[in-house]
Amino acid sequence: MKLQLNGIQHYVFCPRQWALITIEQVWEENEDTVIGGLVHAIADDKYYEETRKDKLITRAVPISSSKLGVNGIIDVLEYRKSKNGVKLDNREGNWTPYVVEYKKGKPKKDLSDILQLVAQVMCLEEMFNIRIEKSAIYYKQINKRVETIVIDALREKVQLLASEMHHLYENGKTPKATIGKNCKRCSLNELCRPRLTHHKRSVSNYIQSSWEEIQ
Numbered sequence: 001m002k003l004q005l006n007g008i009q010h011y012v013f014c015p016r017q018w019a020l021i022t023i024e025q026v027w028e029e030n031e032d033t034v035i036g037g038l039v040h041a042i043a044d045d046k047y048y049e050e051t052r053k054d055k056l057i058t059r060a061v062p063i064s065s066s067k068l069g070v071n072g073i074i075d076v077l078e079y080r081k082s083k084n085g086v087k088l089d090n091r092e093g094n095w096t097p098y099v100v101e102y103k104k105g106k107p108k109k110d111l112s113d114i115l116q117l118v119a120q121v122m123c124l125e126e127m128f129n130i131r132i133e134k135s136a137i138y139y140k141q142i143n144k145r146v147e148t149i150v151i152d153a154l155r156e157k158v159q160l161l162a163s164e165m166h167h168l169y170e171n172g173k174t175p176k177a178t179i180g181k182n183c184k185r186c187s188l189n190e191l192c193r194p195r196l197t198h199h200k201r202s203v204s205n206y207i208q209s210s211w212e213e214i215q
């Protein structure tokens with residue numbers, strides 16, 4: 001069973017949000033998700049391909065990884081001519097893949113966007129049997145590409161997250177809510193009811209600790 005690669009950003013944002021979407025199949029649009037979808041629609045024009053001097057640009061490229069157990073789509077995949085690159089059909093020379101992921105906002109304080117990008121890079125590394133040193137995220141709000149150097153610590157983090165996600169999925173487990181600052185901007189806040197599920201856990205913790213005290 002392969003999971004959706006873009007679930008990694010949801011999982012980093014909140015494991016419960018990811019589980020509600022993936023395991024319980026609920027989804028609620030808010031302004032952020034609608035605008036995000038439009039940004040991706042601009043990038044995801046399947047039939048668009050162009051060549052500039054030493055650069056080939058492809059869009060909406062399907063990717064997959066057995067090691068991570070994920071499938072996904074890359075918004076924009078550039079190939080840059082380089083002697084350490086791979087051979088491509090009907091193209092002369094060698095080409096190194098360079099992912100460009102599109103996001104509507106600006107760079108985040110957490111690593112969710114970067115880890116999703118690294119997961120995309122890891123898929124390509126497996127598919128092409130190559131090592132990719134860097135890739136980028138284009139942020140619409142600041143109209144800028146922000147490059148990420150793909151270090152091994154990021155690869156290890158993505159592998160760990162993918163294992164956790166598979167473990168939860170295979171056991172059908174949705175984590176309890178942990179109330180945090182992300183809840184305010186979570187598109188699933190109404191469905192999740194974090195205070196309710198959080199309280200449930202608190203009550204059970206309370207009963208458990210009371211029981212331990214009297215033993």
Ligand code: SF4
Nearest residue numbers: 014017177183186192
């Ligand atoms: S409301 Fe909070 S706990 Fe619930 S899914 Fe969203 S971020 Fe997670």
